[in-house]
Amino acid sequence: MMTERMGLIVTLAFGLAVWPVGGGHATDAAAAANGTIRGRVELRQAAPDPGPQAGVADIGMNAAHGPTDRRSVVYLDPAPRAAFDAREDLRPRMDQRNETFVPHVLAIVAGTTVDFPNSDHTYHNVFSLSKTRSFDLGRYAVGRSKSVRFDRPGIVRVFCDIHSHMSAFILVFAHRYFSVADVDGSYRLEGVPPGTYTVMAWNESAPLESRRVVVPDAGGEIEMNFSLGRR
C-alpha cells in the first residue's frame, strides 16, 4: 500500500537523519543568522472516512465522529548538527475522544514519552504493531491514562483493538526540525541554520515529496509550498 511504502521511505529518512551530517552542508552557524522555512501543504485528494464497524450491526452506519484530521508533517532531512544538541522535555498526549485519536498525527523527538488518556465512556485498547515501536496498552476505561516511550525514529501506526476505525500516526524524529501543518496546511520550520537541506512533506494519504532548499547566510524566510497526491 502506498502509505506503507511511504512509511518505509520516511523511516529510512528518519534513520539517516540520526547521523548529524549538517557539517557537510551547513555553514558555520555562529557566524550566520538562522532562517525560517514556511509554506503550505495542499492535499489534492483527501481519503474518505470508512466509518465505524465494531460489529455486523454497525455496517453502513454513519461515522459517529467528524472527518479525520489528516494533517501533513514537514521536516528536514538531513537535519543540521545543532538539531541533535538540545532536547526539550515535553510530555505530549494522544487523547481518545469520540472514538477518535486526538491528534490524529503527532510528531515527536525520539526519547519522548506520550500519554494516551481515555476520555470516552467506553473502553479503548491502544496498540501498535509497527517495527519502530510495538506496544499493546490493553483495555482501560475513562479517566485512566497509559503511556509509551518512543526511542527509535520512524513511523508508528496506532490503532484501537476495539474500534477498527480508530487510527493515528506518531512520527518519531531524531531531531527537532519538523512541523505538523495547521488545519489549513500551513507549516513553519524555525531556527534553521544556513545550509542546503532537503525538505520533506509527508501525509498519510499521499506519496512523500521532497524539495531542495538553501538557507542563505543572512537567514530570513523561505517560502516552500507542497501539493501532495495524484494530479
Next chain:
Amino acid sequence: MLIYRPARRLLLLLSFAATVGRVSAQPLPEGPIGAFDGRVVVRGEVIAAGSSADDIAYFNYTDYEHNALRMVRLGVSGVYRPASWLAFVGEVRSEDLQHPTAYAAYARVRPWRNRPLDIQAGRIPPVFGAFGRRIYGNGNPVIGYPLAYQYLTSLRPDAIPATADDLLRMRARGWRSNFPVGSTAPGPGMPLVSAFQWDTGVQVSWKSGALDLAGAVTNGTLSNPRMSDNNDGKQLSARVAVTPTVGLILGASAARGSWLSRTVTPGAEPAQRALGADLEYSRDHWIVRGEAVWSRFAFPTVLAPSTSRAVDAMATWIDGRYRVTPRIFLGARADRLSFSELQGSTATLPWDAPVTRLEWGAGYFIQRNFILRVTAQSNRRDAGRVRNRTYIAGQLAYWF
C-alpha cells in the same frame, strides 16, 4: 485439468499462505477502500482454514458439503451511502470457491438525524445472540464456531419424524438425516442458530448510551434463515443489551418463528422458540465471553410413544482471549450442546446426541487485520459411529 477438491483446497491454502511471505515487502490494505468522497466503501474478507479430514464424524460441518475447519471463504461487501440518512449494504460470499451467494443485501435508513434509531430492510444482520453480531475475523478467539451456531442437529425444515423412534434413530446424524414425513431424501439438519446465512425481513434498532435494542420480523427462523418464506409464519426476534459498567455487556435475546416448510405441515405452523443470554467482560489484555441458547422445536403431532409435541436443546459456552504481546494472543472455548430426553419404544434418551467441545490455541497478528491461528479442537459426542475426535487446525484470516 481436473483437480480433486482436497488437492484444490491444499493448493489454495498454500497459495494464500505464500502471500504471507510477501507481506513485509508489500503489505495488504489495512482498511476499507473508499471512493466517491466516501459515499462508496468496499470491504473484503479472505479466510482459509485447514485441518485433518473429517469424512466420518462431521463435527464441524455447516451443511452436507462444508466443514468450518476446512474452508476457504471469500467475501466482498459494499456500502453505498447516497445520503447521510440512507445506506445500501450488500455482501457476496463464496465458500470453497463455489458459486457466490448474497449474504447480505439491505437498505439502512435513519429517519431522524438526532435519534439513534435505524431501520433496515432486506437480507439483514441477525438480532438474536451475540456471536452472530460480531465480525468473525477479529471477534473469534479460536477457529471453530460455537456449537449452537454451527453443529447440525438432526432436525430438518423439510422433513419430520412420525414417531419418537424416528427421531432417536437419527441421533448424531445431523450431517445427513432422513425422516418419513415430508422429503424422504437424506439431507443436512439445522443448527440452533445459523451463523452462515442471514435472514430476510425488517429490523429496527436503537442504540443510546448503555442500552442497545433491536427487533426484527423475518421470513425464516434462527435455524433456517431464508430469502423467501417457506410457510405462512414470520419470525419475531428481539435483543436487548446493556452496559452497566465499562467493559461489561449483558444481553438477552428471544425469537419465535414457524420452522417447518408448508410442504411438510400444510395448515399447521409449529414454532421454533429460542431464548438467549450473553455476557462479555474485558479488562486489560483479557476478554471473556459467554453465551447460552435454549431452543424448543414444536411438532404438529405428538411423537409417540412419548406424549411430547416438542423437543428442546440447550447450548452454553464460554470463550476467552488473552493478548500476550502486541502480536501474539491465546484463545480458548469450552462448549456444550445438550438435548431434552425423549421416550422411545425401547429407551428414553436425549433426542440428539449431546456434544462437548474444547478448543484452544494461539494466534499471531501478521498485520493488524491479518491473523494466523493454530488451534486444537477436541470433540466428544455421546452417540454415533465416531464419538471422540480431535482436530489440529490452522487458519489465515484477512479482512479490510
